[in-house]
Amino acid sequence: MQERRDLSDRQINRDLLWPVLYTPLWFWVAVLALGLVVSAGAGAAAWWMNKGPGVAGLNRPIMWGHLIVTFVFWVGISHAGVMLSAILRLTQAEWRRPMVRAAEVLTVFSLATAALFPLLHSGRPWRTLYWVFPYDFSRGIWPNVRSPLVWDPSAIFTYLTGSALFVFVTLLPDLAALRDRTTGIPHRIYSLLALGWRGTPRQWRLQALAGILLSALILPVFVSVHSIVSWDFGMAVSVEGWHATVFAPYFVIGAVHSGVAAVVTLMALMRWLFRWEDYIRSEHFDAIGRLLIVVATAWFFFFALEFLFGLYLREPQEVALRQAQVFEWPYNLLMILFLLTAYFIPVPLWLFRKVRRNVALMFWTSVLVNVGMWLERFLIIVPGLARKQIFTFEWSVYRPSPIEILMVTASFALVALGILVFAKVFPLVPVNEAKEGQVLKAEIRVGRRTVPAIVREQ
Amino acid sequence: MHPLPRSTTTTRDHPVEEYPTSPREVAEDIVGRAEAPWPRWRWLVLALGALFLLGVVGLALRVGQGGDHTRWGYYAALLGFLYTVAGGAPIVSVATRMAKAHWRRPLARIAEVYAVVGVLTLLLFIPLMGVIPPAEGRNTIWIVGGVRQGWPPGAPVAYDLLTLVMVALGGLALLWIAAIPDLAALRDRGRGGLTALLSLGWRGTLRQWQVHRAALGVAGGLYFIAYVGGCIPFASDLVLSFVPGWKDSIFPAYYALSGLQAGLAAVVVTAFFLRTVGGYRRYIHVDQFWGAAKLLLALSLLWAYFHWSAFLTFWYGRTPTGQNLQVLLYFGPYRPLFIASLFLNWLIPLFAFLIGPVRRSVLGPTLVSFSILVGALLDRIRLHVATWSVPDPRGHTFEAVPPPVPLGVADGLLLVGGIGGALLLYVLALRFFLPMSAWEMKELTYLRVVRPFLKTRAVVLGKPE
Amino acid sequence: MEITRRDLLKLAGVGLLGAIAFQGCRIPERELRVESPVALPEDLVTGRDNWYATLCQQCGAGCGILVRVMEGRAKKVEGNPDHPLNRGKTCARGQAAVQALYHPDRLATPLLRGQPVDWEAAVAELASQIRQNRGRVFLATNPLRGHVAAVAQAFVQSAGGTLMAYEPLEDTVLRAAVKRLSGQDVLPDYDIANARTVFSFGAGWLETWGSPVRWSWAYGVFRQGRPGERGMFIHADPRFSLTAANADLWLPVRPGAEGVLALAVAYVLIEQGMASRDAADRLTAGRGLAALAAYQPEVVAARVGVPPQRIREAATLFGARRPSVAMVGGSALAHTNGLFTAMAVLSLNALVDSVGRDGGVRFNPPPPLGLPSIPAAPFARWRQALEEMRAGRVGLLIVRGANLSYGLPAEAAEALPGVPFRVFIGPIADDTAQGCDLLLPEADPLEAWGTDAPEPGPGFATLTFQQPVVRPFRQGMSFGDVLLEAGRAAGLTLPWANMQEAVRDGARRLFALGRGSVRAGDEAAFFTGVLQRGGWWDTQERGQGTLRPEPAPATPPAPRFAGEEGEFPFHLIPFTPLGIYDGRGAPLPWLQGLPDGTTTVAWQTWVEIHPAQAEPLGIREGDWVEVISPRGSIRALAYLHPAIPQGVVAVPVGFGHVGMGRWAHRRGSNVFSILAPLTDTETGALAWAATRVRLRRLGQRQRVPKFEGVVLPLQLEERPIIPVVKEA
């Protein structure tokens, strides 16, 4: 096992704040590359606006495709933040410390990206105003509250606000630290943001309290968001394989699965890019790996339920749908890929402590998981529409158009860009948490062995 | 019993209760109780035995009234209750052990011993095998081709039986493995016979401990799978498939979850009695109730969440089948039961546990757990009786909501007797296995120390890799 | 009525008329408030519309239609409920008439050798040509009826020359057969509505053949219109057509064996003693069943391709459930033994003596006012005519509605240039218009005057009136007017000044008859009445006639086919799709975009082949294949048709035009170009179903432009969308 080194506060400050205070070359390169991809996606979106939804590969009856899949995917990723920071905070898991902020930031950016898709995907995006906001067009009509598509924006924006606030509150002490280490305009901005943080005991207590409160308050939102996203499908009685009662928890746990995996990816990158071996240690990968095993297995249980009960009534169209998913090209290939990447490759690997503590392996397995989870959403959404109801005459196929693929790709670049820029402006590993960790770390001697221990927070 | 002075050193806001400090002390105390009989335990056993006999009478009556499945709803409910509660309880010890939560240690054995009830559930299932309608024409999860022709043979009863056997055996295995070191201790104290046999010549060498740890992990995992996985056939064959067209993929998960909740509640209640009248005050502290309360809170929230996601889906779907189903389960004659369990399993735990002091007390969690147990029983009655009351489970659509089935004498006796019997088994097993896991308590004395920290004294917990 | 301010606001943008109308049917306020303050504009907008009765000329049936006209523009075609032929109904093609009217590629002005000229110049040119070519004028038209026929005849008589009507899928054989058996040269009508059994051979009478709308209406009654009585429909057809799909009993007969099948049925009828003596004697020449020995079901089963018990079953139904009627047409007659087939089938009607009865075959009276009817000339005669043109014996060719270059591609290509001056008259330049010296934009039927005596008619004297429903949208002139104007300019003697006058004159003479559907005080009122009703008919003046079977040949005349069976394994059955029919519908996107009746394919030439036979050839759906006949080859998209009999492939006609507007030009391939020039031995009609072909895969594949989805749309057994009951 890798020893937890004793680090002085000064040392911690130096290590964690350097990316903010100095800019490496690769940063600019990365920003440039990502920026290019993002603008390509923007171009694709503009093309869509200009030419009409026809540029997509959608048809009748497959009215939803890659964009909606990706929407669900990013909302899923956004569940990383709360899962790690809020729940682990409440359960006082010690190993959460270095990864909480990364997770929260990931939440914010992925959620913001996700929110773009339903709007871009609609037939007349410029008219979606009175869908997203309860704005009355002097005709006395308000959005139709019965529609899951109205639940969506409310849930998403609540969640977005909540997690942004969360990031800010936990950021306060570090902002102060930055304020004290910068000059000129940055200094001004940081001092503005730091809200006059001086680190008095009262401030600390309030900050901690706010953290706990926000965690507790955001939990229901966390659950509701993906439940509601799942109900976009679960409420649709007409689409084979969508109208399943298990969808809400199935989607949520799936979201946690992909979200936590995404955090692992991020951790590995941080460790490599910012050389934070002392902070993001293999024991953290170990712990999060164990968490992932549990989450993935729970998710798989729900997946099994969903699939099993999809065939429960033996309705011919049910059977047809499942046949399509499992046996028919191209779904059969996607299904195999999905099962392998989302569960059967990573989870067995994670069972080995050696793997869990190997950063590179964790990085790649976590990437696999998210490939799989994207496919999962695809396999839920598209085949269901392609085999809608008993009208075999209408059963159709869907091929994504380059435009759609471009927009999907760009969304990944967008999230990455966002986090990168954030890392340039704020520390991605919370300095104060790192210090707290140093303080609470302890040891116990049992016989001849020394057992790492922690002072239990009250 | 050895009266020990209770230290009253406190940290900032709550008393850090003192567990026995040295391993020897623990061994002396816990294992020492093996000889000392419990207060009034014979009476307890006799009373429970009497209840059990009532149950047997009830069973006789029930069988006398014939094999029409609509009359066996309450029996099925009893079975479901015992299966989920007694099956869920051991999970508590498995899960918390997996999470390395120290507060679990005094509760672990209490939870594991519930596995013995699995034997009773198994026996209870046998009469039902003649009652459950065959799979032909019914909805079923047995997805192998040609299910409607009743393939695989013996579906569903044979497979439900298999499930119950696996759960029972798995539970006993878990209990046994967990108890081996203690059994060995008892053996060394001169208790022979079965105890000696079961302790497998345990000497406590390092090797044995390593094997033991691994075995315990495996047994726990297997049991977890057996129970949760077992809920799928159990719930679909004994609840879902009695209503034609009821396609509810979350139901098995809900069934397992509510069982887990009730199981934990059972553990808490038991712990309370052991603490107050059982004389385990030194081991079972507020810590345990506190930790359990947090878990219960989470479970209650999930309980409501699962309920809601099923409810909403049917409600929004507005298919005739779905609407009839909701009449049957929520708005119809069984409405009182539904509302009752809504309060007992969700609202009461939720609002009680939102209050910190209630969470962090002995009485609070106990009362809430009791309400959860009652709620679970009512819930099982609602589910099983309502679904079993549908005369013809075949077909794809649920056209007519059947009239309610009143609680008969036989059913009453069965419920009382069944639960009584289960408790009887449990009490006897407790006597045999001891309610405290001595070796885990010893571990605690190593890994949990109270130290001065800054200006106060704080608990320092060791987290061995 | 006072309009509140609120209403005015609500009505902003809606015209005053609309406003008043809106007040007339105010939408209940609560609907606006409760459901949605935004109502569908359809709730508010209204306008004034006028309806004009006229004649539909999308096909030869001659249905009466009403056209909805708003603001001087034709909007919608609906059937004329008064009209005895189609009783207020229309078919897909009739509905598309308005699209033909506003087709963007209609000729705008006359074109003289490609140069736009005004009408005066054009007519003058035509007149001079007529003058120069007296006696050498050739007028090629589509089959003509009513006054325009009279005009055409008069024109040709006066100018000296030939008048011949052309139709790619002619009805010559049927006419000949009727003439031989009844002595009348008219097409019979079938009283399907009252029949209990209908036995049709090859005739797609529910799609495009004969008078489909009329018979479809009858079909509705035949099936469900008579309480407690559901008609039984038997159909013999080598191809699984839409008509076959609707039959209770479909007999997939071998191509060319329809006649034999009919006589096999006759055999059973006589054997079972169901046949009328007299007719039976005629058929057997008094020699009794022995004369038909060669047609015993068990004997002919193999060559007919239908198991004997099936034949007997059909025959028994046909004989027992009377009144029953037998029809023949379509590909059944497009063989070298077509006449034999036609007579055999028509004779069946005599056997079950349903001739002239309700629910049987009825004769139509000759057209009223002695108006001529110019049916299509047989293929053989056309080949001669083209030969003469090639030889330069024709000085002036006027083509109207006769798309020779499409129907006889090879022959026309070499013959037409032999004509010094060619005139094309039509709304849109078609294949034959290519290379014509003078192109005259013809008025759309909805812009023109005329009359029509439908054939087959409703069984009594009928004259449909055609009137312009809108001002000419393009400066076109109706065919009749062109002939009249040019003719007069050329100094010919012609009956009327223009078509309108001809029609008025017709009305005048009808008025003189003093009977029929329209009664009026004076001629003017009568004329108005006739135009309002859409025509004149006299239910009293019915046709008479009988069918006298001729003795059946001792040995069935075998059909001849082009191409060796070994080299060309498939029978090619061309057919007319619902939409574009024989090509007349090709210019219209509505009809091009109409899913075919059985395959749901649109916009492309496809070839229907049975999966079991496609498989060894390695042909999958969407493969481009080459359909090769002894005469040539065309490209088509493969469609695997689960119901088409093996050994048969079917290709739609009507595609592969040159010209005919943006939607038809060079779209698909022309199946006529590979048909062998075989003819019916006796009538000389084109045997267009007598060609054999083979298929070759061309490598390329593409998605088939069809309406159905990607999986074979089978009904799910447990959950059928269309449940079927065994009897009503």
Next chain:
Amino acid sequence: MSEARVPSQPATPPDPQPARRRHKWTMVVDLDRCTGCQACVVACQAENNIPLNTEAIYLQYRVIEWIRIERYWEKHGEEVRARYIPLLCQQCDNAPCEPVCPVYATYHNVEGLNVQVYNRCVGTRYCANNCPYHARFFNFWQPVWPSTLENQLNPDVTVRWRGIMEKCTFCIQRIRRAQREAAQEGRSLQDGDVVPACVQACPTDALSFGDILDPNSRVSRLAKDKRAYTVLKELGTGPNVIYLAKVDPYAPAPKKHDHH
């Protein structure tokens, strides 16, 4: 818990707003009359300004036909049969498409019509997903006509923009026109006053349209036929298009299924 027998939900939900109804428009389709001749299809396209279904549109599976003929195969051993059914918006009493529209672009009017408000629609396409009858069509492209063909467009019917959903309206413009004329003549609507384009054209009279609330109307009489059924009854959408089953004396004995 000892209550009397519970009334179970009827297969088709009760009429949501009986009190306010004056008419309840209904179509009856006799599948034994229907030949699949597609006259209704073109009639609808002519009446309702449906965009041209070009070959490209076909290749994209984006054909728009408010009323469409679906042809299903039935395999009985060797023999293959074809069945035709005209499908259009079923104007459900309990329409799945209505609650899911976020912007209230589709609503139910008092006459039982399920109406699409084009200028409200933003094109989420959720309604199309949730329509079990595939009756809703999306304008993936801007509909264009050659300028001359625009002369034919029906002024009573909106020309839909790209990016919005459209579907059969039961020719609401004809209903309104008939109502207005009746009102102006000071009489109440008679059976047969309202004739949608498809019904008008149908050569075999397979389609009939009318007010089911009028006990003497043709549809009321036909709806009592023992062949009457509604498609996807088990979804409880309460369609207002009633079908009469196909009759086929040669059909093999139908398999038992618990739906129709």
